[in-house]
Amino acid sequence: MLKICCIGAGYVGGPSCAVIAFKCHDIKVTIVDLNQARIDAWNSDRLPIYEPGLDEIVFARRGKNLFFSTDVDEAIREADLIFVSVNTPTKKSGMGAGMAADLAYIETATRRIAQVATTSKIVIEKSTVPCRTAQSMRTILEANSTKGIRFDILSNPEFLAEGTAIQDLFHPDRVLMGCLQTPEGLAAQQKLVDIYSRWIPRERVITMNLWSSELSKLAANALLAQRISSINALSAICEATGADVDEVAYACGTDSRIGPKFLKASVGFGGSCFQKDILNLVYLSEQLFLPEVAAYWKSVVTMNEYQKMRFTHRIVRTLFNTVTNKRIALLGFAFKKDTGDTRESAAITMCSYLIQEHAQLAVYDPKVPPKQIIADLIEPGVGTNEVEVKKHVSICSSAYEACVDADAIVICTEWDEFKMGALDYQRIYASMNKPAFIFDGRLILDAPKLREIGFKVETIGKST
């Protein structure tokens, strides 16, 4: 029986390897992590991450050919293929702080493989890493493989998006793989191609050299984020001119060379990867003495920060230039709908700005646990401390509760349950202070209908 080990039971390692187990009953998949609580949750009825369709897949295969464990060494020892899916966050200190990827977790996992392996392994770089990381992994593995065993390294970046992870893993646009173009490298790659080809059409499994594969992952995220920053930059022009950003996106998106996706203006992109991966690319460009290239990509992140600030300023300005002690219902805290993930969520920055303006925030999100919201707001660097958060933030258990006595509602996440048919906005209006304002940061509401009810509506990318 072929055995796969996945190091890192996070948003990528968990779903991606659970899907391999689901699609290939004859492969034993063991997902390991150092974090005991996370592994306990994977082994419980309440999985550590919320992702539509994930429960069914895990519950169908867990204990059969899918296992979750903290016994990293044993899983490495018995595996033929090892996915490295550990986190690669932005470095917080030292060289490249605030930009470069922190590769400490990759290195620790790689060294562990080198130390405990007693048979040859195919090591697959699944985490998003700077270009040429596979070379460092190979150097570490080879320097430690004194036991006459060989390690082949593949790059196999992941393109799933949270909220649609299972759909993306079942029907990916493509699966990307890179290897050293040697007979051994190509043979190792073929083994991985054979696994994915069980459910993905062969023409969608793309192979190339290692460095192209590594860079393609950073490039894809940078290009996607760049589209969002572009439409958000246009949203500012729309608000000032009377143009409508939805109409502009539609007009541009119908050009088949541009395409309609990823042109939704918003309060700014969030998520653990876009900003991190662009900054990673900026750092790489700087290291390669390409300052113009670095500045170009950096502007995508600068525009995103500007968008969050710009929308918050619009809120304060519209509420007669003061939000002191005004109750503001913040609907949605996750970085996008259908996930409980809050990493780099635009809501965090907006809450921080509003707390500094002394607003009283009533926050509701259907999937983010209250203690996560508080933890995010007191995280160093966010700009607000525990005392301020306790004084200014209350967490609510429904949108209706958040809106009672509120002066304004701010839509931060595009959850379906905030849409017009799903919430009774007449009831909400009746429970609010007047004038009652709604700030739609996600373009999900019907402004004319809300105005009929009596709301004062401000929408991103539209003038009032």
Ligand SMILES: NC(=O)C1=CN([C@@H]2O[C@H](COP(=O)(O)OP(=O)(O)OC[C@H]3O[C@@H](n4cnc5c(N)ncnc54)[C@H](O)[C@@H]3O)[C@@H](O)[C@H]2O)C=CC1
């Ligand atoms: N979250 C996403 O949607 C996507 C993430 N990625 C990339 O995938 C990688 C992983 O991301 P996430 O799954 O979101 O991170 P995560 O933080 O959710 O999970 C990483 C896990 O690795 C574990 N870990 C770290 N070092 C370890 C070690 N030495 N041994 C065992 N376990 C260890 C951590 O405890 C953690 O549970 C990152 O490089 C990210 O950029 C790529 C595509 C999508």
Ligand SMILES: O=C(O)[C@H]1O[C@H](OP(=O)(O)OP(=O)(O)OC[C@H]2O[C@@H](n3ccc(=O)[nH]c3=O)[C@H](O)[C@@H]2O)[C@H](O)[C@@H](O)[C@@H]1O
């Ligand atoms: O490397 C990663 O981590 C992943 O990053 C993104 O996936 P993800 O961050 O999970 O979610 P997206 O759907 O890309 O949304 C990212 C952010 O952009 C925002 N967004 C997205 C699309 C859009 O048109 N407008 C917009 O503001 C979303 O609300 C969200 O805050 C990419 O889409 C994945 O392909 C990639 O694998």
